[in-house]
Amino acid sequence: MIELFDVTKRFGSETAVDAISLRVEKGEFCALVGSSGCGKSTTLRMINRLIEHSEGEIHLDGQPVRSFNEELLRRRIGYVIQNTGLFPHWTVARNIGLVPRLLKWPRGKIRARTEELLGLLGLPREEFADKYPHQLSGGQAQRVGVARALAADPEILLMDEPFGALDPITREALQRELQDIQARLNKTVVFVTHDMDEALALADRLVVMHQGRIIQQGRPIDLLHDPVDAFVESLLGGLDRGLKEAALTRVSERMAPFGPRLLASERIPYRASLSQALSVMLWHRVERLTVVDDEDIPIGELSLRRLLGAKSS
């Protein structure tokens, strides 16, 4: 659990972060969003004391971060940054084993852990363990960056625009993998991004920052329904907000059992989002879709009315 109490950071006379309070529960995925220069990265880096806060208190599991030795504190917190920060003179395996080595794990345990993580991130050990970072693609390098952050099994993961430099396809793949990993490992994650779709897709809690202050926080769906002001509204997509909300809901949540009618000819996987279902309807000019499972077997149907949220079809 991470708690910030009235935390302020000043650089000279400039206030980068202005008296913010925030509470991230254990196992929660918290996304900090806002335009650049709003203080979100600074906030993240105050948690692992790469930047020391000027005022207020930051607690980890109820203990102030200043009570820890700063190096020992950071070894307990996974940290991922945008340009990976992998050490170019070390192999992938050595990069991943960095924190365990700092923690003086026995050698065999480090090797086993490295292999486990390479597997977890979908990088076959034989192919990647002995490569150097410059031999990797952007997506692979960032996978290694995530593996390195997870190496010593930290409770907390701090991620500073980790997928910002990747192409959209790779970014989406990595977002999905991060969701899977999060579902399995249940880490407490603080994730900085300026990509609202990314934040909406990943976060349990969305924190919108502007000029060093938190202007709204809560569940993504609540923010979409009830933005406090025009800034939050525009940040959340303005007129596109309906689609963003639809993107948060899965087809399986709205589908209905088969009705008396024939199966609709167009199909949609049950894992797809409502916005994708709407897109399929728009594309084929139809009002009804057949919902299929992973094996492409029909399991239900989705009508436009149900998609829109009406009770009966």
Add this chain to the structure above:
Amino acid sequence: MLVGLMAWLVLDAVNVTPNRIVSGTPYRAYEVHGWWAALLAGVPMLAVMVLAWRPDVRRLQAALVVVVGLLSAMPLWLATAVAALADPDMPQARLGVGSSLWLLLFLWLLVVIELRTRLGLPRAFGWLLLLPILIGWWLSLSFWLEPLALFREYQVRSEQFASAIVYHLALVGAAVGASLVLGIVLALGMRRYPGMRKAGFSVLNVVQTIPSLALFGLLLAPLAWLSSRFDWLASMGVSGIGWAPAWLALVGYSLLPMVRNTYVALEGVEPAVIESARGMGMSRRQAFLQVRLPLALPVVLEGVRITTVQAIGLTAVAALIGAGGLGTFIFQGLGQAAMDLVLLGALPIIALALVADALLGALAERFRHGGTP
């Protein structure tokens, strides 16, 4: 190659002198063994030219073999020239190497280097290529080339020569070593105190622009004064002339490239890498020793390379103030108008500089292991 062929046929290949002072009689290549032999020797050169005309891997490899063969054969040809020109009446006569052979040597070595890079052969292979050439020269020098003027000069001073090389290297090593330590300390200081950076670089820049002889002169007076004041300094051999001012001047000249490279190398490490090192929980020391320093090392070694090559050359000048080393032969030779003695000093200096350059370059490359391309 065409230039080489022309040189071979037109310029003097060797000259024969009855003794050291009198200028010799030049002979062209065809005058030694006759036209046919000279043209025959031209055939491999023509062959290389033809092979290089439409290059592919096979042809370039063949050309490389031919040129290495030529280089190895050159001393053997010299040996036959010695045999042909030897005059039993003048056992003291000496044979100077003429301009065409120097030019050929230079051109062929260039061709070897060019071919090696074009074929993308590894550095170690380059050394392997030099092996037959060196063996050829060494064999001929030890058995057949006694009347060669350069060799005569060497024979007279063989002990002096060995100690001069050792002394030269010791002086260079001491200067480079001292400036490496000082350079790293200064670069670290400059990184911590930005004010020191400006001042430091401008002082070093000024030192760099002082002509070397002037710097030796400037050091003469204060050092002489110091050694007269402090006996322990004098007993160490510190005085206005000799190794002390030479060493000091060498360190002074070496500092700028050393500090600049070290500073740039340390600053040039990507900030994201250092941030992640700190963010992962490395201490400042660990981040410096395990990340910043190894990443900077190739560029630091580049500084050592530049400095060493520069110092090898400068030490030659230091002979003027009695610092010893190979420069002694050069200045003696100049004083006595004996070009071969000058060469006896100059050739090893060039060789030393080239070897140091190659070795340190290879070392820097090794430390780039896997790192940023």
